[in-house]
Amino acid sequence: MIKRRRFIQFAGLGSISLACSIQDKLQISKFFQSHPLAEVDLQTFEYETPEINRKGQLVGLQKLSNQLFLEPLDSKQVLNMVAVPSSQSRVRWVHSKHRNFAQARHTSAPAFFISQCPITQAQWAAVAALPKVKRELDPAPSHFQGSRRPVESISWVEAVEFCTRLSHLTGRTYRLPTEAQWEQACRAGSHTPFHTGATITSEWADYVGTYTFAGEAAGTYRRQTLDVGSFAPNAFGLHDMHGNVWEWCADRWQRTDARNTLAQRSIRGGGWLDPPERLRSTSRSGYDPNxxxxxxxxxxxTVLS
Structure with missing residues (x-):
């Protein structure tokens, strides 16, 4: 049942290097050395990440490792906060008649930590139970119910309230990622349309898999969100950067044409209701923050300091 809250139907928002490079690993190591645990217990985790070719065929799975820390929310729920190394590129926004996308520009972006998956409904409920800062939070706002499914049907201002409450709880500053940070995390060192390579299939993400992007065969359209972490991670160990749900970013939605819509906030990543081109690392859109x-x-x- 749809909640009695403001709800706008959202219809059509419109070679990968599988290992972290040696330079990336050195950056991670230097970051940890210069931030000696920063009051957190950094842990190493291992995972496998895929590469697929233009036909959607699996080229291989690479075994990788990265570091994370656990952020408790209550007696049951924790956030896995994964390291994202510094990057030598930043994004600028390019607008064409039919789409908006990001284009890389050479600059430096510092390291940070980002949640391994989109915030789940159970994690949302844990933080919604904390004291109000500026606004109330519905503990169960999602249309598709499930404790491990991503929370959705939440506004940008509510996501900011979540971050503020989490900051008060932990003593660390939590925020929504900027678009540049989000893309840095999504790409995980890749320079292809998807972190999986030249294309993506419904075996590796939740989207309208009956549409194709390159030479892959049509796949499955599930018509709903899935539990976070249902698919293999990218080369940083992050799940669901493509598909499942779009993700709010901190930035105002910027377009380079005359129809600038500064009141909107940026969203990235594409979702279960989108064709594959909306899932590209560079794809972007905007939405009303309320x-x-x-x-x-x-x-x-967050950034450890």
Whole structure:
């Protein structure tokens, strides 16, 4: 049942290097050395990440490792906060008649930590139970119910309230990622349309898999969100950067044409209701910060200092 909250139907928002490079690993190591645990217990975790070719065929799975720390929310729920190394590129926004996308520009972006998956409904409920800062939070706002599914049907202002409450709880500053940080995390060192390679299939993400992007065969359209972490992670160990739900970013939605819509906030990543081109690492859109949509969730980031 759709909640009695402002809800706007969202219809059509519109070679990968599988290992972290040696330079990336050195950056991670230097970051940890210069931030000696920063009052957190950094742990190493291992995972496998895929590469697929233009036909959607699996080229291989690479075994990788990265570091994370656990952020408790209550007696049951924790956030896995994964390291994202510094990057030598930043994004600028390019607008064409039919789409908006990001284009890399050479610059430096510092390291940070980001939640391994979109915020789940159980994690949302844990933080919604904390004291109010500026606004109330519905503990169960999502259209598709499930404790491990991503929370959705939450506005940008509610996501910001979540971050503020989490900051008060932990003593660390949590925020929504900027678009540049989000793309840095999504790409995980890749320079292809998807972190999986030249294309993506419904075996590796939740989207309208009956549409194709390159030479892959059509796949499955599940018509709903899935539990976070249902698919293999990218080369940083992050799940669901493509598909499942769009993710709120901190930035105002910027377009380079005359129809600038600064009141909107940026969203990235595509969702279960989108064709594959909307899932590209560069794909971007904007949405009313007070509106709700069953295709939009979020993840959080922090910097240890």
């Amino acid at each position: 509106a709700l949509n069953r295709t939009i969730g979020f993840r959080v980031m």
